[in-house]
Structures are given as structure tokens and as C-alpha cells.
Amino acid sequence: MTARRLIVALILLLSSALGGCSTAMQGTPLPDGFSLKKVADSVPGSPFAANRDGTLASVTKGGLEITDVDGSSRNIASESASLLCFSPGGSRLAAAMPIDNGTLLRLFDLEGKLLGETAIKERVTSMAWRSTEEVLAASLGINKFTFGSQLISRLYRWDGLTPPLATTLSDVTVRPPVGKMPQETIYGSLSIAVSPYGDEIAFSALRDPPLFTPYLRISTRHMETGTEHEVAKTSVGSGGIIYTPDGESLVVSDAHAMTRKLALPDGKETDAWPTPGSNSALSPSGEYAFLDGRLYHSGKVIATFPPQTRGTFIPDGSGLALSLDGKLYLVKGLQDRPAPPLPAGLDRLLKLRRLRSLGLISEQEYRAQKKKETAK
Amino acid sequence: MRSIAAAISTAVMLALPLAAMAAEPCLPCHKEKTPAAVEQWLGSAHARANVGCEKCHGTDHEKMLKGEAKVDMKVCGPCHQKAYREHTASRHGMGLHSGWGCTRNLPNRKPGECRFCHQKGDEVPTSDVQCARFLKQSPEMGEIGCNYCHSVEDACDSCHSKHMTDLKIVRDPNSCAKCHMGPDHPQWEMWQTSLHGTLNASAGKKVGPDCQTCHMPKGTHDVSIGMTMSSGGVPYPAKKAEPARAEMVRICGSCHAPGFAKRELDRGDQVRSQSLAIVKEAEKIIWDLNDRGMLDPMPADRPPHPLSGPRLVTDNQMLYEDTSHIERLFFKMKKYDYARTVKGAYHQSPAYAHWYGNAELKMDLVDIKSEASRLKERKRGAAVASPEDAEDQLKTLKNKFERGAISAEEYAKGKAEVLEKLKH
Numbered sequence: 001m002t003a004r005r006l007i008v009a010l011i012l013l014l015s016s017a018l019g020g021c022s023t024a025m026q027g028t029p030l031p032d033g034f035s036l037k038k039v040a041d042s043v044p045g046s047p048f049a050a051n052r053d054g055t056l057a058s059v060t061k062g063g064l065e066i067t068d069v070d071g072s073s074r075n076i077a078s079e080s081a082s083l084l085c086f087s088p089g090g091s092r093l094a095a096a097m098p099i100d101n102g103t104l105l106r107l108f109d110l111e112g113k114l115l116g117e118t119a120i121k122e123r124v125t126s127m128a129w130r131s132t133e134e135v136l137a138a139s140l141g142i143n144k145f146t147f148g149s150q151l152i153s154r155l156y157r158w159d160g161l162t163p164p165l166a167t168t169l170s171d172v173t174v175r176p177p178v179g180k181m182p183q184e185t186i187y188g189s190l191s192i193a194v195s196p197y198g199d200e201i202a203f204s205a206l207r208d209p210p211l212f213t214p215y216l217r218i219s220t221r222h223m224e225t226g227t228e229h230e231v232a233k234t235s236v237g238s239g240g241i242i243y244t245p246d247g248e249s250l251v252v253s254d255a256h257a258m259t260r261k262l263a264l265p266d267g268k269e270t271d272a273w274p275t276p277g278s279n280s281a282l283s284p285s286g287e288y289a290f291l292d293g294r295l296y297h298s299g300k301v302i303a304t305f306p307p308q309t310r311g312t313f314i315p316d317g318s319g320l321a322l323s324l325d326g327k328l329y330l331v332k333g334l335q336d337r338p339a340p341p342l343p344a345g346l347d348r349l350l351k352l353r354r355l356r357s358l359g360l361i362s363e364q365e366y367r368a369q370k371k372k373e374t375a376k
Numbered sequence: 377m378r379s380i381a382a383a384i385s386t387a388v389m390l391a392l393p394l395a396a397m398a399a400e401p402c403l404p405c406h407k408e409k410t411p412a413a414v415e416q417w418l419g420s421a422h423a424r425a426n427v428g429c430e431k432c433h434g435t436d437h438e439k440m441l442k443g444e445a446k447v448d449m450k451v452c453g454p455c456h457q458k459a460y461r462e463h464t465a466s467r468h469g470m471g472l473h474s475g476w477g478c479t480r481n482l483p484n485r486k487p488g489e490c491r492f493c494h495q496k497g498d499e500v501p502t503s504d505v506q507c508a509r510f511l512k513q514s515p516e517m518g519e520i521g522c523n524y525c526h527s528v529e530d531a532c533d534s535c536h537s538k539h540m541t542d543l544k545i546v547r548d549p550n551s552c553a554k555c556h557m558g559p560d561h562p563q564w565e566m567w568q569t570s571l572h573g574t575l576n577a578s579a580g581k582k583v584g585p586d587c588q589t590c591h592m593p594k595g596t597h598d599v600s601i602g603m604t605m606s607s608g609g610v611p612y613p614a615k616k617a618e619p620a621r622a623e624m625v626r627i628c629g630s631c632h633a634p635g636f637a638k639r640e641l642d643r644g645d646q647v648r649s650q651s652l653a654i655v656k657e658a659e660k661i662i663w664d665l666n667d668r669g670m671l672d673p674m675p676a677d678r679p680p681h682p683l684s685g686p687r688l689v690t691d692n693q694m695l696y697e698d699t700s701h702i703e704r705l706f707f708k709m710k711k712y713d714y715a716r717t718v719k720g721a722y723h724q725s726p727a728y729a730h731w732y733g734n735a736e737l738k739m740d741l742v743d744i745k746s747e748a749s750r751l752k753e754r755k756r757g758a759a760v761a762s763p764e765d766a767e768d769q770l771k772t773l774k775n776k777f778e779r780g781a782i783s784a785e786e787y788a789k790g791k792a793e794v795l796e797k798l799k800h
Contacts, residue, residue: 348798351766360770361791369795 025309025322025329031302034333040067044326049084049093052315055110057084057093058328064095066110067328076112079104083127087135090315092160094135096124105137107160116160122152126191126240130198130223134159138169138192138203142179149179153190153205169221170205178208181236189216191240196247196339199223199350200357202231204241218252220264222357229357231267232260239278245286245339253277259291265356265363271299283313283320284339290320295331303331315339345373402429416539427455452532462597467607468528508693511682525555549576552587559712562732563587566716566725585631593627602627604645608692609718611648640724647721647729654737655714658706658744659690667775669768670751671700702747709740769794 030036039056042048046059054069064077064084076093082103083096092115097104103124107116122139129135135158143150150173158164169190179186189206200222208214218232218241232252239253244261249270253259259277260269273291281290289296290311295303305311309324317336322329343349349370356366406414406429417423422432432447439445453460463469510522528534535546545551553564567573567587575584591599602624604617611617621641628637665671666688676686679698688703689695696707717733720726755768770791777787 351798352795355767355770358767358771360767360774361795365791365795 025305025324025327028303028305030331031333033335034303034331036329036331038327039071039321039330040065040073040328042323042326042328043080047081047084048310048312048321048323048328049086050312050314050321051086051093051110052090054314054316054319054321054330055086055090056321056328056330057086057095058323059084064108066093066112074112076108077106077114083124085127085129085135086315087129087132088315089132091132094127094129096127096137098123103137103139105135105156105158105164107135116158118158118164120156120164122154123187124156125187126203128192128194128201130157130194130201136192136194136201137164138190140187140190142186144179145173146176148173148175149186151186151189151206153203155192155201155203167226169203172205172207174206174208174214175210178206178214185237189236193241193243193250195220195243196245197342197346197350197353199353200247202241202243202250204234204238206236207233218250218262218267220250222354225354225357227357227359229265231264232262238276239280242280242282244282245284251277251280251282251289253280279308279310281311281313281320283334283336284315284317285337288313288320288334288336295320343374349373413539416537419542420539421541422539447533447538448530449532450530456532459597463532465600466598467600467603468597470529506683508682508684508689508695512695512697528555547586547588549586549588556587559716561715561719562728563719563723566720566723566728569727570723570725572724590624590627593630605648605718609648609652609714611645611652641722644718644721647734648718651714651717651734651737654741655710658709658741661744661748662690662702662706663688663779663781665702665748665751667779667781668752668755668772670755671702672751672754673700702744702751705740705743705747709737709744713737713740766794766798 025036026038028036040058040060042058042060042065048056048058050056056067058065058067059080060075062075063079064081065073065075067073077095077097079097081095081097083094085094086092087094091109093108093110095106095108097106099119102119102121105116105118105120105124105127106114109115120137120139122141124137124139126138127135137156137158139154139156141152141154143152150171152171153169154166155169156164156166186206189204192201192203194201200220202218202220204216204218206214207217214236215233216236216238217230218234219228219230221228231250234252234254235256237255239255241253242251243249244251248264250262250264251259252262253276255276255278257276259273259275259280261271262268263270273289273296275292275294277291279290279292283289287298290313293305293307293309294301295305295311305322306324309322311320311322313320313334313336314330315338317334317338318332319334320331322331352361352366352369352373355361356363361369403414417429432451433440434445436445449460449463507522510518513521525534535551537545549564549567556563557565564587568577572584572586576586577584581589591601593601602620603612604620604624605611612620621638624641625634625637628634628641662671666675671688675681675688678686678700680686681689681693681695683689683693690703690706690710694703694707694710696704696711699707713733713736715733716728717730717737720728720730720733773782773787773790773794776782777784782790
């Protein structure tokens with residue numbers, strides 16, 4: 001074990017011990033100007049989502065519930081959900097609901113009206129909006145054989161109106177011992193994130209090369225050209241992937257090491273946090289990061305919550321929603337800004353990104369052209 | 377009884393020609409089963425020299441019936457060493473390496489084909505050179521259309537016939553015509569209609585030379601003697617071409633003044649250079665279209681080339697099927713019309729050099745340019761509906777750079793220009 005890993009392990013051990021002592025969220029010391037308030041109840045461990053104005057969607061014993069900023073809540077579905085996410089405009093909520101033979105994808109408006117529904121044969125493990133009109137769902141199907149398990153990851157593009165379009169993300173056969181890992185670890189191996197430009201996704205996929213330790217391969221795929229680039233490798237059991245607000249880096253967790261910020265497309269490490277990033281989120285401007293219970297601002301820890309706390313930032317930068325032990329909290333007082341607006345010459349920038357994905361212009365040429373574009 | 381049998385046996389042996397003793401015990405059956413073969417052998421030099429069936433065919437009848445006792449060049453070589461050496465050093469000895477290629481991975485193949493390249497029980501082929509056009513053929517066409525000629529590499533009977541040894545057969549230009557005729561290299565027709573050929577027909581071989589006079593002088597089996605270009609018409613480098621040219625001038629010199637012969641051959645060289653420039657111009661047009669993604673269909677969108685996969689091929693492995701129309705025009709240009717122009721010039725055949733060759737070659741270029749314009753126009757029309765111009769231009773530049781048609785500096789400059797235009 002390297003010295004770096006040993007330090008990380010010690011920090012993790014220490015933070016875990018400290019976290020375990022601090023189960024009472026209300027007593028967590030917060031920076032000046034910050035406040036913490038419980039806003040709703042939820043089923044422990046269930047998903048939740050925050051809308052741009054602070055509206056929350058969560059899973060309760062009664063089903064799916066929306067809680068407004070004033071604290072009033074309403075039930076919009078009697079079924080539970082495994083994934084929730086609000087559309088970029090905030091007018092629609094996408095929910096993935098497990099059913100016997102797969103997953104039901106549903107779209108609701110904020111009043112709970114069902115806008116669309118489609119069934120997917122596999123288990124949907126990750127979901128994200130690509131635009132206000134299209135939601136992406138990544139599914140993982142497992143076929144077990146005597147010689148191993150075939151894992152097929154698919155990406156579904158759904159507009160809520162027509163049947164979703166499916167493409168294969170990954171098709172890999174793993175050895176029997178790897179196939180016998182806990183189901184949650186295997187299903188957790190597939191997660192996706194959408195670039196702020198909406199033209200590219202990052203996704204993880206389990207790899208099991210003979211004579212080597214299984215790992216997760218992190219890749220990007222351009223949505224129009226289909227070209228893929230491997231960005232990094234990370235440990236099995238790691239958390240998700242996040243795009244930085246400028247769309248030029250990924251924040252990648254590592255269950256056995258640190259959370260890293262990797263520049264695209266070459267995967268060069270540009271920053272790191274000494275925590276695995278099992279539960280991670282970035283604020284809209286990217287100035288705040290929430291990783292395994294710690295709230296970072298400009299690289300420094302400014303508040304520490306129990307490490308199993310899950311968090312998501314409010315899209316307007318006004319707060320941080322947290323979930324712990326069946327309760328949802330809202331942290332207010334963050335000095336964040338909304339996500340940077342997309343540049344005026346977006347069409348040209350998207351064209352440049354497409355050309356880069358096709359290998360027709362180099363990274364250097366792309367950056368030089370982008371600089372000129374954003375300098376206008 | 378024993379003395380009667382011995383007497384009959386002696387009588388039979390005395391009744392047969394002396395040569396027949398060499399073929400015993402094959403003759404009694406084969407006189408009935410293959411009478412022509414026996415008849416031809418009986419009249420051959422082999423029979424006179426007491427070279428019987430077993431000498432060439434061996435004694436394993438089972439193997440013969442299976443077609444595995446082929447009388448190839450290795451059987452003839454030990455006795456005909458000089459001819460064998462000359463042949464193997466010549467273009468015939470290479471069989472031009474066409475009509476070959478591993479068929480293992482092709483659909484609908486027949487196991488018997490393997491013997492084209494493999495000895496029984498031997499996994500290593502006799503040649504590792506493969507021919508794309510052969511690999512595109514059915515087994516039947518491969519045998520008749522390719523190997524009936526290209527088996528010359530390893531089979532004396534390709535020219536000499538199987539059981540006859542009469543040199544009249546192989547000294548007749550008709551024995552060359554089996555392969556050296558037709559649209560791709562009509563040397564036989566060129567010779568026939570040249571002054572050499574017409575004099576040969578009217579005044580005889582002493583006045584009008586034939587194929588063998590110039591290409592197999594003094595009975596040599598090295599048919600490449602005096603050649604200054606490859607079979608595909610690519611000129612040899614000077615180091616190889618100059619001694620060959622001197623050799624050919626010497627051959628011509630047995631009838632003509634060396635100065636006259638040299639001048640005539642030099643004139644052929646000029647025609648070759650001029651024709652090659654036309655071919656190269658057409659080839660450049662096709663590669664440019666490929667760089668721009670304008671071939672219809674593009675190599676990636678048609679059955680892969682048997683040797684090069686989904687890539688454009690315009691060299692000697694070029695196909696005449698599963699290509700775009702413009703490539704098919706180029707195939708005709710290069711394989712037929714260029715060959716007819718150049719070989720027509722060297723064979724002193726004005727009609728072949730000009731009208732069957734040069735005129736067609738130049739008209740091919742007109743057709744190719746016209747087809748290129750059409751493809752470009754079509755693409756331009758499509759680009760109006762879908763403004764992918766910058767991407768296409770960058771793809772074209774990348775393709776040109778990757779095949780070495782432009783330098784790194786030119787590539788960078790070209791990209792910068794396209795990106796500059798993209799701003800507007």
C-alpha cells in the first residue's frame with residue numbers, strides 16, 4: 001500500500017469514527033450565515049431530488065412525494081422509486097420505478113400529473129436529463145452462465161412521448177466469482193452523467209480482464225458521433241461520476257482511494273479530495289463540493305456531516321439538500337452562483353466539440369478555438 | 377505349362393516396342409482406359425529414352441486416383457535441370473503469383489482448392505503471396521479462369537502438354553496465346569497484326585519472328601529476358617532495366633541494326649512514360665475522392681477487399697467487382713488500356729498502341745474526370761441541405777495527411793483555414 005493510500009485510509013477511518021458519533025444533524029457546526037432545517041421525511045436510503053427553486057421530490061411510505069419550499073407536500077404516486085431527477089427547466093420530474101420484470105420510467109409535472117410512461121426490460125441504474133426534452137436512462141441486464149455473467153449496459157433516450165431509443169453502452173462477460181459479487185455492487189457499476197453541453201455522456205462500466213483485478217472503466221461518448229474515449233479506471237464499488245460545470249472535467253470517485261478531478265478527454269488528474277466520494281455532489285458553479293458528508297468550499301472543508309449523508313445542491317445555488325436516516329434537510333446560506341450560462345456561440349462550440357470527438361481537430365486546437373469563442 | 381507361359385510372355389514383349397517395356401505394367405490397362413495418353417507417350421521422346429509411367433507418376437495407384445500424384449515441376453526438374461533453372465528464375469516461374477491465396481476463410485470453398493498452394497500434409501503454403509481477384513472467384517472460376525494460366529509457375533504441361541514432347545507444340549505461338557491474349561494483355565493479337573506477325577505468316581519464321589524468337593531466344597526458358605517493366609507495366613529502376621534493355625537490343629540485333637532497335641524500344645519507353653502519367657492522374661483523382669468520402673459506395677460501405685479490408689485499393693490487387701463506378705473505369709484504364717498502349721508500342725502494333733490503347737486510355741480519363749465532377753456536384757447538392765462542409769473538409773485533410781499526401785505543416789495550415797471559415 002502506498003503512503004498516499006495509507007493516509008487516505010487513516011483519514012477515512014477517523015472520519016468514519018467521528019461521523020458515527022455525530023448522528024444528530026441538527027447539532028452539526030455550520031459556518032456563519034448557514035442554516036440547517038429538516039424539511040421532509042423519506043424512506044431511509046431512498047432517492048431524492050432537488051428542483052431549481054428548492055422543491056424536493058422524495059420517496060415516502062405512501063409513495064412518491066413532492067415537498068414545496070414552504071414545506072407543504074403532496075403525494076404524486078403510490079409506487080416507490082429507485083431514481084428521481086428534475087428536468088433542467090424544473091417543470092418535470094422523471095422517476096424510475098422497479099417492477100417485476102424491469103423498470104417503469106415515468107414523467108410527472110409538478111402537480112403530479114402523469115405525462116408519460118414507458119417500460120424497460122432491465123434494471124435502470126442511473127438517470128439524467130440531457131435537455132428539457134430528453135431524459136437518459138442507463139440500464140444493466142445480467143445473463144448468468146456457468147462460465148460467467150454477461151453484463152449488458154444500455155442507454156435509453158426518451159422524450160416522454162415516443163418509445164425510448166436504445167443503444168448499447170457496454171457488453172462484457174465477467175468471471176463467475178465477479179458475477180457473484182453483491183447485486184448492488186454489480187448494478188452500482190453503471191452510472192451516467194451528462195455534459196452541461198448535452199452533447200456527451202460519461203459512464204462507468206465493469207471490466208474483468210483475466211489475471212487482473214476487476215475495475216470500472218470511465219468513458220465518455222459523444223451522443224451524435226458515438227465516438228468513445230476512455231478517461232480513467234476506478235475501483236469496483238465506487239460512487240458516481242459528475243461533470244464539472246464547464247464540461248471540461250469529470251469528478252470520479254474511487255472506493256479505495258480518493259475522489260479525483262480529471263480533465264477531459266485525456267483523464268489527467270487536476271485536483272483530488274481525500275475521500276472515496278461514495279456520496280458526492282458538485283454545486284452549480286462548482287465552488288462547493290459535497291463528498292461523503294463533508295462540505296468543501298474552494299477545496300477546504302467548511303462543514304462535516306455524518307459520512308453516510310447523501311446530498312444534492314439546489315440548481316440555483318441557494319442551498320444543499322441532505323438525506324440521512326429517513327429525513328431530508330435543507331442547508332441554506334451557501335454563497336454559490338447558478339451554473340455558468342452556455343456561451344453565446346454555442347452552435348460553433350458544439351461543432352468544435354463534435355470535431356474533437358471525431359479526432360478531426362486536436363485537443364490543443366479545440367482549446368485555442370474555444371478560448372477565442374468565449375473571449376468574444 | 378511354365379515353358380509355354382514364358383514363351384507367350386517373350387512373344388508379347390518382342391511384339392511391343394522397346395519403349396513399352398519401361399511402361400509395363402501400366403500399358404495393358406491404360407491402352408483401354410486412357411488410350412490417347414498411351415498413344416501420345418509412345419510417340420514421345422520420353423518413350424524413346426525409356427522414361428516410363430512410374431518415373432513421373434510414381435507407383436502409388438491410390439494416390440494417382442485421388443489426384444494427389446501431380447506431375448509438377450519438381451518431377452521434371454531433376455532431368456531437365458537447365459530448363460528448370462531458367463524457368464524458376466523467370467516471370468513464368470513466379471506464375472506472377474496471381475491465382476493464389478488462402479481460401480480457408482471464404483464462404484463455399486472446396487477442400488480440393490488447398491492443393492493450389494499446399495503440399496499434402498504441409499500447412500505452410502508454397503507461396504505467401506495472395507491475389508485478391510482470385511479470392512473473389514468461385515472455386516470453378518478460380519480453377520478455369522485463374523489457375524489454367526497461372527499454374528505455369530509449377531507445371532511444365534501448362535505449355536508442353538502432358539504426354540507429348542514434340543517441340544513443334546511449344547514453338548507454335550498458339551501455345552502462348554492460351555494466356556497471352558484478350559483484353560488485358562493481347563500480345564498474341566498484337567504480334568499477329570504487327571509486321572513481325574504478318575511476315576511470319578507469309579514468309580515464315582526466318583523472316584518474321586514469333587514469340588519464342590524474341591522472348592525465348594536459343595530455347596531459353598527465361599521468358600523475362602529483356603523486360604524493363606513489371607507485368608503490371610511499372611518500369612523497373614535503372615539498375616535493373618538497363619542490363620535488360622541491352623539484352624533485348626542484342627536479341628533484336630540478330631535481325632536489326634542495334635541503333636535501330638534501341639531507337640524503337642526507346643520510343644516505346646516514351647509511350648510508356650506518357651501513358652503512365654495519364655494513369656497516375658486518374659489514380660490521384662480517385663484517391664482525392666476517397667479522401668473526401670465521395671466514392672459511391674465508399675470502401676467502408678461495400679464488401680471488404682479480400683486482402684486489405686475496407687480500404688481503397690488501386691494497386692495490382694485492385695478489384696473489378698464490389699467497387700465504385702469510377703474505380704471500375706480506372707480498372708479498365710489501368711489493366712486493359714494502359715497495358716494495350718504500352719505492350720502495343722513494344723510489339724510494334726500501331727492499332728493496339730493507338731486505337732485499342734492510347735485512345736481508350738485518354739477517353740477513360742475523360743470519363744473519370746466527368747464521373748468525379750458528378751460525384752463532387754452531388755455532394756455539393758447534399759451539403760446545401762446539411763451544412764457538414766467543415767467536417768468533410770477536415771476529414772479530407774485527415775485522410776490526405778494519414779496517407780502521406782500532405783505534410784504535417786500543410787495539414788495544420790489546412791485545418792486552421794477550415795476552422796477560420798467555421799467562425800462565419
